[in-house]
Amino acid sequence: MRSARFLGMVSVLTIGAALAAPASALTIKLIDQGGVNGTAAQRGFGIAARYWESVITSDAAVRFDVSFESLGAGILGSTGSTLFTYVPISTYKSLLSGSANSALDAKALANFAPLSPTGGVTVTVPDYFEPKAQDGVSATGSRIAPDDTAIANTIALSSANVKALVGGFGDVVDGEIAFSSDFNFDFDPRDGITAGSYDFIGVAIHEMGHALGFLSGAQDFDYSVGGGFPVDEFWWGYSADLFRYSAPGVLDWTFGTDSYFSIDGGVTVFDDGYF
Template sequence: MKLKHLFCCGVALCVASTGAQAATFNLIDTGGVKGSAAEAGFNIAAAYWGSVLTNDVTINLNVRFAPLAPNVIGSTGSARTDVSVAQWERGVRATKSDSLLDRSIVLPSLNSQGGVKLVSNGVDADGNDDLSYTQFIDGSTTSSKTLYLNTAVAKATGVIGANNPVIDGSITFSSTFGFDFDPTDGISANTFDFIGVAIHEIGHALGFVSGVDFLDVYGGEGPGAGTLGYSLNDTSIYSALDMFRYSDASTRAVRGKPDVLDLSVGSDAYFSIDGGKTALFGNKLSTGRYNGDGDQASHWKDAVGCTGQIGILDPTFCFGQAGEVTALDLAAYDAMGWNTSVDVLRNPGYVATTASIYRQFASLVPEPGSWALMLTGFAMMGATLRGRRTRTRVTFAA
């Protein structure tokens, strides 16, 4: 059985940073985690992220472990804020490291209005997004000039304060679902790798999301199609990760301008750090739950079956399958503004299995009861994993 995640955004617990300069995670128990097996699992997942992200910031994440509706394995969310593309690019340049990726990365070029060139979907006579065709946007729309940026990325790039108290992400795992919390002896049959799924979910809160999913929900066969009366390109919807989303078609869309982003639903998109010339490590991205390949655009392309995933941000988990973080995963975070302890272009074969992560951090996580208590408002985009006989998918409410 495959678990199809339309994961969108993330989670964590009160874990201190793991190095002299590293991200610190506040994991805030909102119910049912303290004293459960999930407590250590959340802490280990957050400790891993704290070991590979070297920006000196504090990430606040709500976590909950409780019974949910039948066949719902979990729900997730992350906070975002409007930030101009120009401001984000300045932040990326100001906070970059000496990694080979940071020294060679190509950020999108901006026009005189601060907008990027992109291909997106068209607009029908009623003003709604029309997924039946694509259009070239020259950088004049709100969507091309303003990002809907994860607050975690805003912290990493210095756009907002490093210790801003905003809740950057939120997640609930179902306490009635079968999870394996110790991957060192393999993942038991009929259970999911809790640490792998938690690392994945935290990864969404840290910025691995795509605004293409909004177009997918509100256009074509999406559940919100025809309900807005305006185009989403008149608003901010795209993420930092979207600033590296290209396709062969978009790079040929305008003669003499190969650095055109592809932010349309259903396109054969890939993640590129050289302005669209190549797909890093030969990757592909998912293209849309409702109008694309069946998986949220906020993921790598789904591998066939239960092996061969190109990263932890693959949209599926299988029963009995252990998760793996790859160099490609970390490259995405390095590109969007995080600094990483792994120089991924010099170490393209980097893989961290959840078993190795468990062995490294299980003895270092806080004892039960060492929690951060915090009350604050947060913006959240919900997501749910709805179970079926053979596989489940996540849907989100925009």
Template sequence: MDAQAYDAFVRAGNRWSSVFTDPVTVNLRIGYSALASGVLAQASSTQTIVPYTNFVSALRADRTSSQDTTAVSNLSADLKFLTNRTSDSPNGPGSATPYLDDDGSFNNQYLRMTSANAKALGLMSATATGTDATITFSNAFSYDFKPWDGIVAGTFDFTGLASHEIGHALGFVSGVDILDYYAGHGGPYGEDNFLLDPLDLFRYSVDSAALGVADFTADARAKYLSLNDGRTLLDSLSTGVYYGDGRQDSHWKDNLGIGVMDPTAAAGELLKFGEADLRALDVVGWNRISATGSAASAPGSAGIAGTAAVPANAVDVDAPATLWLLGSAALLLLARRRTAGAG
């Protein structure tokens, strides 16, 4: 990766370091490679599996904002949620009809989360040197590396794209992407193969809100972020490549201009942080600088460390002619991830 691209990536890391104060080091490997048609960039994050109760305890101890307090106070003692398309659905194997998963099995006891998110919560060493994510940019597009003077027509905002992919590494991911993919690729599989990520604890639908539980379903019903058991709709979420709206679940709803974690980018578009981006990562464990105070620096933040360029593998799909996809993470069944030693 050349100097101007590397410098732009460092600026993207500094953007995040300027809004969160956690004293952790996030180690990222970056590079260019040929990606799937229409895919601008993608992130493949190292993930770990943690007990739900440990996560809740860590999140409670990590509260630094009123939003943190609201989010934690509305988490249930037992993990239960709506899901569908599993082999053990009471509505029949692979049924699209949502059901309440509250049987206390493995996926009601454990969460999957990115290693960077785990660092922020003290669930692993803040200075662990392993790679937290591999971020790959397509070599098929032209990029603008200096967003402060506008984005040149026909090019893409490299710093904004890097900010987006770093956001996935920090924890803006959804386990519904895995359910959405595998339900139709060799599935259905048992429910214990599919774990919620921390952000999924705040993923709701009208139906799940009526039950006071999160919505972990692969379907096209509207999903949204809520910190109070679904009573208040904050921001709309994408609903899935295969059974939803055509966009990965690990993103905001497309074409609403919600924030840098939107699923697509257009040539000439300046990609900006939104309040929603910061709120989402705040409530999963990152400590945010006050929204009413200075966001110019983050004392004590070790920031983003970039290392050698390597390719990544992830599942993405073709994009429309004028909007180009931003990818989240590799889709692996839990059993395969556990065999590989994560957790």
């Protein structure tokens, strides 16, 4: 289960005030919150962190608090992310432009979804649970998010994303990753995973990916099916969702839809990146 801490609305000014000298590359600092140091879990978390450091070239110093303790009956683990919420999509695009330093970055920016005069994107989202009241999230059907609303004009960014875009924010805790010591884990996948055990390193890599910002509003919509809330007044998308397509030119945040990551406006799938 994922959870999040919210740091509130971000603007160009508040982000700019936090600018600091960037690190030399992605570095992940692991802080033991209980049960990790001196165990196989310490090595497993370390290998997972080194993996992400080897594949992400952004300059950022990221902190994850980790633990390996009993979490209660039936709970395998949990991951929490620190999020900046209600970030205007236009602000995110500006920050992305300011940090672009590769041909892939340039291509993604050149094909960024067009913004409306209010700064929103045209995106397909799940239908209303109560169409007349424009309320809630339906398990079936879809619609276009209305312009000049939070759902179409804002997103959330992980603090790790923000650090990569602008630097700064010091020792902010970017993620909390807890694994239960009550379950059987295999800490060395080189000879296969022991029957009845979980692949600790593989799961740790996956969970660190979420904490780094590999998130999607489609999952949040799926978790939120039902009525009783003004769905358009909330942010739903994350940074990756601005490159989530179901067809050329069709941004799509619905769940249960064949969607893919694309940096050319949905014309091609980038690196076999299906959601």
